[in-house]
Each structure stands twice: as C-alpha cells, then as structure tokens.
Amino acid sequence: MTEQIIDIKSLNKFFRKTQVLTDINLSIQPGEVVAIIGPSGAGKSTLLRCINFLEEPSSGNVYFMGKEVQQKSSELDTLCRDIGMVFQNFNLFPHYSVLKNITLVPVALGLLSKTEANETAVRLLERVGLGDKKDAHPQSLSGGQKQRVAIARALAMNPKVMLFDEPTSALDPEMVGEVLAVMKQLAVDGMTMVIVTHEMAFAREVADRVVYMESGNLVEVSDAAGFFAQPKTDSAKRFLSRVL
Ligand code: ADP
Ligand code: MG
DSSP: OOOOOOOOOOOEEEETTTEEEEEEEEEEEEOOOEEOOOTTSSSSSHHHHHHTTOOSSSEEEETTTTOOOTTTOTTHHHHHHTTTEEEOOOOOOOTSHOOOOOOOOHHHHTSSSSSHHHHHHHHHHTTTOOTTTTOOOGGSHHHHHHHHHHHHHHTTOOEEEEEESSSTTTTTTHHHHHHHHHHHHHTTTTOOOEOSSSSSSHHHHHSSSSEEEEEEEEEEEEEEEHHHHSSSHHHHHHHHHHHH
C-alpha cells in the first residue's frame, strides 16, 4: 500500500458553537492532485488551514507523512516547511524585491545559504516565467505575476505538498491562464497538490480527484473525470449546473 502523504481522520471543526467541518475523512497520495470545490462558506479554506495546521481541529486527527500533527507538537515548524501554501491575495512582502521575497524565509531559517537561496530563486523564477523580474518590487507586477512569485516563494522551501486556496480568484480574467499554466506544470512534474478552486475546466483537466464540499461536509469524493461526467449526488449536480 502506498503511504499517504496526508491522512485526515474524523476531523471536526467548530468556531465557538458553530460546526464548520463535520467528520472529514480524506487521504491524499504522493503525487496526487486533488481539487476541492463547493459553494462559498462550505468550509474549503478551513479544511486547507487544518491540513496546514493554521487551524487546530476541534476533534479528529491530521497525519502528515505518517506522523500525527498537533499544534503543540515540537515538530510543527519542520512539518509546516514541508507544506507550501498559496493564497488568493498573494501575501507578498510589499517592501522587498521579488528575489528577497523568495529568499527571506529559507535564509532566515538557515535552510539555504544566501548564495544557494539566490540561485534557487533565479531557477524558480525562470520556472514560473519571471526570469527577468528578480529585482522588481511587487507593486510593479501584475496580479498574475505576483501570484507566480508567490508560487515560486512557496517552492523555495522545497515542500512535499502545495496547498492553493483560490489562487486565481483575485485575478483579472486575462491573468488566470498564466497562473493555471504554472500550476499545471507543477502537477505534471509530480507535485502533490490540494487546490481549492472555482476553475472547473482546470479541475477537470488537471485534478486526479475532486472533493465536493457543502455545509462542512465532504459530500462527494470522485475521480475527476467521473465527477464531471456524472456527479453522484444531487447537490453536486446542482452546483455544477450553476457554475458550468
Ligand atoms: P469556504 O472557504 O468554503 O468559503 P470557510 O472555510 O472560509 O469556507 O468558512 C466556513 C465557515 O466557517 C463559514 O461559515 C465561515 O463564516 C466560518 N468561519 C471561517 N473562519 C472563521 C473564523 N476564524 N471564526 C469564525 N467563523 C469562521
Ligand atoms: Mg475559502
């Protein structure tokens, strides 16, 4: 049996008395690309944040590469480095150059020397099609370019998994494609990815599996081709008929 890279067992999450995730069970294999879709408020971001330990489950367990992770775990910092996260709003440091945005954390944590970090950053910028932007500042970049820098920055930590929370939702339509192309290439290169997205064509083309969430529940987990050809549940059918 292949070892799961992420294994979520019976996860429940409450904010005060409101339950936002209910009995979530989900395993993700190395190299798998999983798209999480569903209406706003379904709990998609909260689920990603539980995988990334930004939120603590109210009950249940999250295992990362076979290890149970708890917020007070002494290994939490190490584990977090192995999980890259890309947000809707880029979260770049506005006062630093593109190069410094990418090198800052790996150098500060002592993971890479300054020279290694610079070389890595230049290589990653080329990989996301921004080889000429290392000295630029974020405010001079388009949204699509900023998001590609954010992806390069996450990759500089050499993560084992990349989580994306609506990475193209804040972009002008003409910039969506360039970011999805970078993500698609990452998937082709074998990166394990969990992607919350409203880009159904992308999910259909790139994801191996689709998770459909509604009201804090995993309503349907299917292979992507099957999901889009014939969703099993009426709620997924209704959702698709609204968004496709
Ligand atoms: P989605 O990403 O699918 O839109 P979220 O995970 O952001 O959904 O939110 C799920 C539910 O949890 C929503 O009802 C939201 O209002 C609530 N929620 C999210 N974060 C918090 C928080 N920090 N405190 C209280 N409620 C929250
Ligand atoms: Mg969200």
